[in-house]
Amino acid sequence: MNIAVVNSSTVTEFVEDLATFDNFVNIQFSMVDQNSDGLLSRDEIRGGLGRFMPLGSQSQPQEEIESMLGSIFERFDEDQKGALDLKEFKSLMVEIMHALARGIGGSPITAVLEQDSLLMKAVQHELATHP
Numbered sequence: 001m002n003i004a005v006v007n008s009s010t011v012t013e014f015v016e017d018l019a020t021f022d023n024f025v026n027i028q029f030s031m032v033d034q035n036s037d038g039l040l041s042r043d044e045i046r047g048g049l050g051r052f053m054p055l056g057s058q059s060q061p062q063e064e065i066e067s068m069l070g071s072i073f074e075r076f077d078e079d080q081k082g083a084l085d086l087k088e089f090k091s092l093m094v095e096i097m098h099a100l101a102r103g104i105g106g107s108p109i110t111a112v113l114e115q116d117s118l119l120m121k122a123v124q125h126e127l128a129t130h131p
């Protein structure tokens with residue numbers, strides 16, 4: 001467990017560092033893409049939710065998860081093929097990171113960070129760029 005002081009710019013600076021964020025999205029994509037076909041199916045996104053969603057998936061009721069998946073595909077599956085490609089997945093990740101930044105707000109807060117969480121990645125990025 002790690003504890004860090006963060007604010008919304010911790011997250012937005014991470015998203016705006018294009019090379020780093022692209023690399024991060026590529027890694028997340030390949031971890032979620034279980035069958036390595038270059039597309040994220042609904043099942044793969046469901047399996048990956050715990051990894052890239054700011055809210056823990058275990059504590060959420062199944063109906064809420066399915067309804068969230070429904071909205072994700074409605075909004076981000078632009079060509080409606082029932083799977084997200086890398087570009088669509090990146091839009092989703094940008095949206096999630098901005099939601100995370102809004103949730104944190106501009107004033108510094110103390111956060112408990114789980115290893116490999118999105119916020120942890122943003123904090124590591126901040127430490128690397130503002131030592």
Ligand SMILES: [Ca+2]
Pocket residue numbers: 033034035036037038039040041044
């Ligand atoms: Ca796949």
